[in-house]
Amino acid sequence: MTRAYIGLGANLGDREATIRRALELLDRHPDVSVVAVSTLRETEPVGYADQPRFLNGAAALETVLGPRDLLSRLLSVERALGRTRNGPRWGPRMIDLDLLLHGAEVVDEPGLRVPHPRLAERRFALEPLAELDPGLVVPSAGPLATLLASLQ
Numbered sequence: 416m417t418r419a420y421i422g423l424g425a426n427l428g429d430r431e432a433t434i435r436r437a438l439e440l441l442d443r444h445p446d447v448s449v450v451a452v453s454t455l456r457e458t459e460p461v462g463y464a465d466q467p468r469f470l471n472g473a474a475a476l477e478t479v480l481g482p483r484d485l486l487s488r489l490l491s492v493e494r495a496l497g498r499t500r501n502g503p504r505w506g507p508r509m510i511d512l513d514l515l516l517h518g519a520e521v522v523d524e525p526g527l528r529v530p531h532p533r534l535a536e537r538r539f540a541l542e543p544l545a546e547l548d549p550g551l552v553v554p555s556a557g558p559l560a561t562l563l564a565s566l567q
Contacts, residue, residue, distance in 0.1 A: 416477045417520075419485055420547065422513035422531070422540045423455070423472045430470035431455060433496055433510050438474060440492045441512075447488060451475040453543035461537065466507040473515065473543035482517040482529050489514060515540060521554050530554055535562045 421441075425433045434455060442449040455472040478485055489512040497509045515531045522529040534540055535556050541563050544551055551559040 416479060417518040418450075419476045419478055419482075419514065419518065420516040420544055420551075421474050421476060421489065422511070422515050422543075423452075423474060424469050424511035424513075424539075425509060426460065426467045426469040427507050427509050428497075434470065434472065437492050437496055437510050437512060440495060441474075441476065441488065444488055446479045447485070448477045449474055450477050451547050453546040456539070456542070458539040461539070469539070471539040471543065473540065473547055475547050482514065482520060482522050483524075483527055485517065486514050486527055513540070515544065516551075516553065519554050530556060535565075538563070538566050541566070 423434050423437065438449050438452060441447050452474045453472040455470050458469045458471045460466050460469060480488065493510050493512055498511070513531055514529060515534055517529050520529055530553050531540070534553060541559060545559050545563060549560065553559060553562060556562060
């Protein structure tokens with residue numbers, strides 16, 4: 416089993432209910448277990464400002480799926496909950512499930528980068544991770560606490 420962390424986000428519809436439903440769908444998969452969920456928090460949009468505020472958090476998963484298969488599962492859950500990708504980049508969305516970390520793996524392949532390529536720049540992702548595991552070390556980036564301190 417590998418401990419993976421995912422980012423959770425939504426800014427359309429009943430944001431909290433959609434995030435909770437996404438976690439239920441993930442937990443139903445026989446190769447994924449949701450083991451912890453951070454507090455959900457209101458955040459300002461990043462990259463595309465003309466949209467509603469987000470509800471963001473993170474979840475810790477235990478999985479036997481590799482990074483590519485786990486990403487496929489996340490995308491499947493997004494589609495099941497109405498996520499479309501035809502709007503502006505970083506625009507409004509019903510649900511956003513980002514693979515942030517997959518154990519100590521570093522992956523750089525077309526369509527898949529782990530750790531998430533903008534993780535170290537995003538307080539809305541780092542703070543929930545710190546809530547789940549304050550001692551977490553991000554592969555190729557360093558301790559989570561150091562990453563958070565650099566955003567002060």
